[in-house]
Amino acid sequence: MKTLKVALLGCGNVGSQVARILLDDAEDLASRTGARLELTGIAVRNPDAPRDTDLPRNLFTTDAEKLVEGADIVIELMGGMEPARTLMLHAIGHGASVVTGNKALLAADGATLFEKADAAGVRLAYEAAVAGAIPILRPIRDSLSGDRITKVMGIVNGTTNYILDAMDSTGAQFADALADAQRLGYAEADPTADVEGHDAASKGAILASLAFHTNFDLANVSCEGISSVTADDIAAAKDAGFVIKLLAIAEKLDNDGEPGVSVRVHPTLLPRTHPLAAVHGAFNAVFVEAENAGELMFYGQGAGGAPTASAVMGDVVSTARRLVLGGPLGAETPTGSVPALPFAKVTTSYSIGLQVTDQPGVLAAVAQVFAEHGVSIETMRQTIHADGTASSAELRFVTHRASEAALAATVEAIKGLDIINSVTSVLRVEGV
Numbered sequence: 499m500k501t502l503k504v505a506l507l508g509c510g511n512v513g514s515q516v517a518r519i520l521l522d523d524a525e526d527l528a529s530r531t532g533a534r535l536e537l538t539g540i541a542v543r544n545p546d547a548p549r550d551t552d553l554p555r556n557l558f559t560t561d562a563e564k565l566v567e568g569a570d571i572v573i574e575l576m577g578g579m580e581p582a583r584t585l586m587l588h589a590i591g592h593g594a595s596v597v598t599g600n601k602a603l604l605a606a607d608g609a610t611l612f613e614k615a616d617a618a619g620v621r622l623a624y625e626a627a628v629a630g631a632i633p634i635l636r637p638i639r640d641s642l643s644g645d646r647i648t649k650v651m652g653i654v655n656g657t658t659n660y661i662l663d664a665m666d667s668t669g670a671q672f673a674d675a676l677a678d679a680q681r682l683g684y685a686e687a688d689p690t691a692d693v694e695g696h697d698a699a700s701k702g703a704i705l706a707s708l709a710f711h712t713n714f715d716l717a718n719v720s721c722e723g724i725s726s727v728t729a730d731d732i733a734a735a736k737d738a739g740f741v742i743k744l745l746a747i748a749e750k751l752d753n754d755g756e757p758g759v760s761v762r763v764h765p766t767l768l769p770r771t772h773p774l775a776a777v778h779g780a781f782n783a784v785f786v787e788a789e790n791a792g793e794l795m796f797y798g799q800g801a802g803g804a805p806t807a808s809a810v811m812g813d814v815v816s817t818a819r820r821l822v823l824g825g826p827l828g829a830e831t832p833t834g835s836v837p838a839l840p841f842a843k844v845t846t847s848y849s850i851g852l853q854v855t856d857q858p859g860v861l862a863a864v865a866q867v868f869a870e871h872g873v874s875i876e877t878m879r880q881t882i883h884a885d886g887t888a889s890s891a892e893l894r895f896v897t898h899r900a901s902e903a904a905l906a907a908t909v910e911a912i913k914g915l916d917i918i919n920s921v922t923s924v925l926r927v928e929g930v
């Protein structure tokens with residue numbers, strides 16, 4: 499039986515689990531692949547650092563460059579831009595296929611890496627980069643390649659879903675829920691990437707590129723994280739039958755006859771009856787709409803060492819099979835060229851919360867501003883707060899679809915009204 503040399507870069511949450519599977523399941527993997535997968539080394543920063551795993555210490559090396567030079571397959575699980583990018587290019591230059599979970603790097607500079615891999619005739623596989631264990635990239639790229647995808651909407655960040663879900667279900671504090679997510683190995687090395695939506699934005703760019711056969715990178719994604727979502731927003735949403743989720747959305751919009759793709763990440767109100775509303779904890783789900791298939795949903799563990807290692811190993815086995823059987827490996831170059839739509843042109847529904855003085859004419863004045871900007875109101879809820887002799891009211895409007903530009907102008911005009919104490923929240927709404 500042929501032997502394929504496998505080099506592993508990084509031995510953290512995911513890398514240590516990949517190493518465990520390669521060593522413990524070697525026989526199964528060989529019979530599925532038709533080749534022995536020999537783990538030749540694991541590049542680490544400090545071979546003597548204390549670790550939770552009992553991996554053989556003789557596999558550890560600090561010479562990552564040399565390690566990749568002798569490999570058939572390089573698994574990159576260091577994360578970050580450098581030295582991951584240089585090492586991947588080095589591996590490709592030496593004829594190795596690369597498997598990675600590094601969505602940040604792919605969303606920043608995937609085009610260069612794909613081009614180099616295609617030119618070298620090697621594979622660059624990255625199922626782990628989006629929604630962890632969930633098989634989502636291969637279904638979009640292969641299973642749906644005979645259909646036309648119109649929209650992809652996903653909960654693709656486990657950390658933020660864990661936080662929002664804990665705040666919604668137990669009233670947990672933001673900071674406590676984030677600390678739990680870090681302890682459980684879901685969060686990025688710098689959890690700002692999770693909380694501010696950057697991790698979901700990288701995944702959104704990757705999903706959009708595959709769904710719309712065009713290269714989208716991070717610069718094409720508008721991004722808002724969950725740091726400004728308050729316990730009051732979550733309670734008000736719950737009261738009105740909604741849940742707040744951080745969604746990555748990629749959709750084709752008509753844009754007055756000049757179709758474009760909007761890729762965006764933002765906290766989103768979803769009706770509690772929507773399939774994505776039932777995604778709890780660190781679980782992920784991706785909701786896909788295609789012209790012929792209709793609605794599809796892919797659900798599972800989107801983060802964590804072992805689940806992510808499962809996706810990495812799927813790519814390793816499929817790459818190894820191809821190396822055993824022969825045939826082309828590359829071909830990631832996108833075939834389409836749909837333009838990315840500027841955020842101002844995106845149309846969606848909104849929920850707007852206002853704190854107002856409870857007096858006659860307030861509602862009419864606010865409604866007038868909506869009308870003047872062509873934003874149509876779908877529903878309105880009012881809650882009265884009596885405070886001694888004065889009383890104020892909280893108004894929550896949900897609008898029909900309107901453009902970001904019209905919404906921004908509406909909110910500015912509302913802020914200018916004397917009777918408005920504050921605009922308490924502006925959240926986008928999906929699934930209504």
Ligand SMILES: NC(=O)C1=CN([C@@H]2O[C@H](COP(=O)(O)OP(=O)(O)OC[C@H]3O[C@@H](n4cnc5c(N)ncnc54)[C@H](O)[C@@H]3O)[C@@H](O)[C@H]2O)C=CC1
Binds near residue numbers: 574581
């Ligand atoms: N943890 C998760 O749930 C998921 C992680 N990913 C991605 O997988 C990759 C790895 O993630 P984790 O294992 O969670 O990260 P981690 O931070 O636990 O592990 C990364 C490891 O690489 C090592 N490393 C970094 N630079 C190095 C260098 N120059 N030389 C040698 N070792 C180096 C670090 O010391 C660390 O042990 C990242 O790209 C991440 O975005 C993808 C999906 C899910």
Ligand SMILES: N[C@@H](CC=O)C(=O)O
Binds near residue numbers: 627658
């Ligand atoms: N930090 C990420 C890990 C997976 O990509 C998350 O929380 O989902």
Ligand code: NA
Binds near residue numbers: 625629630631634809
């Ligand atoms: Na995946």
